[in-house]
Each structure stands twice: as C-alpha cells, then as structure tokens.
Amino acid sequence: MGTWALKGHICQSRDPQQIEITENGYLIVENGLSKGVFPTLPEQYRGLPVADFGDRLIIPGMTDLHVHAPQFSFRGLGMDMELLDWLNTYAFPEEAKYRDLEYANRAYGMFAQRLKRSVTTRAVIFGTIHLPATELLMRIMDRTGLKTYVGKVNMDRNSPDYLREFDAEKSLRDTEEWIIRNQCRFDNTKPILTPRFVPSCSDALMEGLGKLREKYALPVQSHLSENLGEVRWVKELCPYAAFYGDAYDRWGLFGGAGACVMAHCVHSTDEELERMRANGVYVAHSPESNMNLASGVAPVRKYLDLGLHVGLATDLAAGSHESLLRAMMHAIQASKLRWRLLDDTLKPLTVDEVFYLATLGGGSFFGKVGCFRPGYELDAVILDDQDLPHPQRLDVRARLERCVYLADDRNVYAKFVAGERIL
Numbered sequence: 404m405g406t407w408a409l410k411g412h413i414c415q416s417r418d419p420q421q422i423e424i425t426e427n428g429y430l431i432v433e434n435g436l437s438k439g440v441f442p443t444l445p446e447q448y449r450g451l452p453v454a455d456f457g458d459r460l461i462i463p464g465m466t467d468l469h470v471h472a473p474q475f476s477f478r479g480l481g482m483d484m485e486l487l488d489w490l491n492t493y494a495f496p497e498e499a500k501y502r503d504l505e506y507a508n509r510a511y512g513m514f515a516q517r518l519k520r521s522v523t524t525r526a527v528i529f530g531t532i533h534l535p536a537t538e539l540l541m542r543i544m545d546r547t548g549l550k551t552y553v554g555k556v557n558m559d560r561n562s563p564d565y566l567r568e569f570d571a572e573k574s575l576r577d578t579e580e581w582i583i584r585n586q587c588r589f590d591n592t593k594p595i596l597t598p599r600f601v602p603s604c605s606d607a608l609m610e611g612l613g614k615l616r617e618k619y620a621l622p623v624q625s626h627l628s629e630n631l632g633e634v635r636w637v638k639e640l641c642p643y644a645a646f647y648g649d650a651y652d653r654w655g656l657f658g659g660a661g662a663c664v665m666a667h668c669v670h671s672t673d674e675e676l677e678r679m680r681a682n683g684v685y686v687a688h689s690p691e692s693n694m695n696l697a698s699g700v701a702p703v704r705k706y707l708d709l710g711l712h713v714g715l716a717t718d719l720a721a722g723s724h725e726s727l728l729r730a731m732m733h734a735i736q737a738s739k740l741r742w743r744l745l746d747d748t749l750k751p752l753t754v755d756e757v758f759y760l761a762t763l764g765g766g767s768f769f770g771k772v773g774c775f776r777p778g779y780e781l782d783a784v785i786l787d788d789q790d791l792p793h794p795q796r797l798d799v800r801a802r803l804e805r806c807v808y809l810a811d812d813r814n815v816y817a818k819f820v821a822g823e824r825i826l
C-alpha cells in the first residue's frame with residue numbers, strides 16, 4: 404500500500420469536547436494506517452505522492468453502530484406505532500421476505516449501494532434469521548469495501564410462525580454452521596452474534612449463544628431498554644434478572660470477556676448503566692428511531708459523563724435515513740427537547756460531541772478507528788460543500804457544522820476505508 408499523503412482541511416476528535424481542525428493540512432498514511440496530521444509536509448516525507456483535495460474537508464469515516472439491512476426496504480413507512488406493534492405490523496412481515504434469495508439479492512443490493520455512497524465507513528448490521536440470505540448479505544457488504552459486522556438473527560419465541568426458528572437447538576445449529584462457514588471467509592465482513600432481543604430468545608437459546616460466543620470469540624449485538632412496554636415484558640419473562648441487561652449478562656452476552664453493542668438504552672436504570680460501564684458495553688444511540696417509535700430520548704450526556712462507550716446509529720428502518728450526518732443532527736435536536744421538557748440538568752449535546760460519537764465514539768468498536776492519530780486505520784471521507792453556497796466566506800469549523808445539517812451523499816467526494824479508496 405505504501406506511503407502517501409492526503410491534503411485538505413482536516414477535522415478530527417480526540418475527545419468529546421472539541422473538534423480539532425488543521426487547515427490545508429497533510430495526513431500521512433503508511434500501509435493503511437495514519438502517521439498523523441501535520442500543518443506542513445514534514446521534511447522526511449518530501450517527494451511523497453499527495454492526494455490533494457484542495458479546499459475540501461477531510462473527516463474520519465463514520466461508524467453506524469446499529470442498522471437493520473432487511474428493513475432498508477420500508478424506511479420512511481409505518482411510523483405510526485410503538486416498538487412491539489411496529490415489529491409485528493411492519494418489521495416481521497418484511498423480514499420474512501428474505502426467505503426468498505432473489506428478493507434478498509435485490510433489496511440488499513440497494514442497501515449496500517446506499518451505504519457505500521454515504522459518510523459511513525463501518526457498520527454493525529442485523530440480517531434476518533435466514534442463513535442463505537445472511538451469507539448473501541455478507542458477500543454483498545464485503546464487495547462494498549466498507550468494514551462491517553453482519554449478524555444472522557436468532558429468534559425462537561414470541562415471534563410469528565413465519566419468522567421464528569423451530570427451536571433453540573435448531574437455531575444454535577444453524578448459527579454455528581453460519582459461524583464456521585463465514586468467520587474467515589471475507590476480507591471486510593465478519594460475523595457477529597445477534598440475539599434479536601430478550602423477548603424473542605428463550606433461555607436455552609441464550610445459554611447456547613453464550614457458549615458459541617466463548618468458543619468462537621465473537622462480538623455480540625442486540626437491543627436493550629428501548630421501550631417501556633418492552634422493559635416490563637422482559638421483567639415478566641426473566642424474573643431472575645435484576646434488570647434487562649442482566650438477562651444478557653447471565654449468559655455471557657453482555658460484554659466483559661468480549662465486545663458487545665446494545666442499541667437504544669433509552670430507559671436503562673443506574674444499576675444497568677453501572678454493569679455496562681464495568682463490562683465495557685457500547686451504547687448505539689439511535690435518536691431518530693427513538694423519536695419515530697416514540698420510545699423516548701436516551702440521556703447521552705449522562706452516559707458520556709459516566710464514561711460509557713457511546714456511538715451513533717441509524718437503526719433503519721425505525722430510523723428513516725441511512726446518513727450518520729442526519730443521526731448527528733437528530734442527536735442534538737433530541738437532546739435539546741429532553742433538556743427543555745424533561746431534565747434541565749443534562750445540557751444539550753454539541754456539534755463537537757456528536758462528531759465525536761459518530762467518529763471515534765463508535766469507531767473504537769472496530770479497534771483503532773475513528774480519528775487520524777498515529778496508528779489509527781485510515782478511514783476518511785472527503786466532503787465537498789461547494790453546492791451549499793453562503794454569501795460570506797466561512798471558516799472550516801462553520802463549514803463542517805453546516806455539513807452536519809445540510810450535506811448528504813452528494814457531498815461525499817471521496818472515501819477511504821483502511822487506506823483503500825472505495826469512492
């Protein structure tokens with residue numbers, strides 16, 4: 404891959420507090436890893452090939468910590484219900500269609516194209532219960548050049564006949580077969596264990612998934628404390644659990660030994676948050692989803708103050724849009740309503756904070772990803788904001804802020820993932 408440089412207005416986060424900007428800076432890349440950002444080209448790198456992006460912005464690629472690929476097809480539809488009715492009415496009937504590989508190929512192809520064009524460079528993705536369609540999704544995602552985790556979903560209870568695995572044993576057999584076949588099959592796409600959520604997984608299934616997690620050293624993704632009715636239901640289903648997350652932790656599916664990301668965490672109790680902190684569980688904050696399904700607004704500032712790992716997520720199709728720029732905007736807006744209407748002790752999120760969440764906050768789920776400090780994988784998005792005219796000359800900081808609110812995939816001029824240009 405060699406050594407080369409990118410030149411442009413470089414923006415990155417070190418911490419949630421402040422975006423660092425280097426105007427007309429150089430980002431040195433060696434074998435796909437960053438060697439750091441410099442205001443001028445250091446002497447030892449003179450003569451290096453430079454990809455000069457001129458007046459454009461260079462930002463770290465963004466990580467979508469939670470998105471449902473099979474739900475891309477009904478984004479923007481069916482926003483008139485809360486979680487449990489929404490699942491039964493819209494999500495489950497649509498996901499059942501992925502039994503048909505021809506349909507899966509068409510729908511997943513559209514999803515992958517959209518994601519490739521977006522500011523996203525990494526994503527943690529739900530498939531469906533179907534093994535063939537999930538393998539197909541992995542192949543399609545691998546070809547995009549994006550780095551992804553893809554999960555075959557587990558569901559063996561409280562699900563309609565047309566979208567339920569026969570029993571825990573069959574679900575576990577399919578899952579292990581899927582892991583063995585796909586763990587080392589793709590360059591860019593890896594498997595992740597995906598119990599849908601506690602209500603759709605029996606104790607026997609959870610126990611078996613915990614064993615598979617340990618045997619194959621896999622990460623885990625699921626949903627947690629999203630909706631009040633769901634939280635009550637989990638209490639009934641798992642009387643042994645001290646809180647919702649404890650029903651995952653009991654089976655070793657809640658961080659600690661392995662990586663784990665939980666979507667939503669809108670209604671997590673202090674006890675649950677403390678366990679998440681101790682176990683290093685990631686929060687995938689999906690503000691648009693939480694608004695559309697009227698789930699609530701997660702107190703993200705509190706999570707940051709507690710030192711939890713937090714990133715952003717689109718959660719298609721409860722979230723309607725695949726863009727993490729939209730998710731950043733919604734995270735700010737939701738936090739303002741929460742502050743005004745519910746709890747004025749938690750100040751709204753800032754642009755700097757949501758930029759951190761979308762880049763380094765979620766990126767760290769993939770390792771050294773999400774900024775341009777030396778040793779980090781070179782995931783970069785080049786934003787061209789020429790088509791967002793302004794009557795004055797704006798500084799880079801203001802241009803970046805406007806991009807959060809106004810830019811879309813038409814403003815993505817180029818994209819690099821782990822040092823490879825994919826757009």
Ligand code: GUN
Nearest residue numbers: 494599600626692718721
């Ligand atoms: N909880 C369980 N399944 C789902 C899903 O598909 N979307 C959301 N938002 N929450 C869930």
Ligand code: FE
Nearest residue numbers: 471626666718
């Ligand atoms: Fe979800």
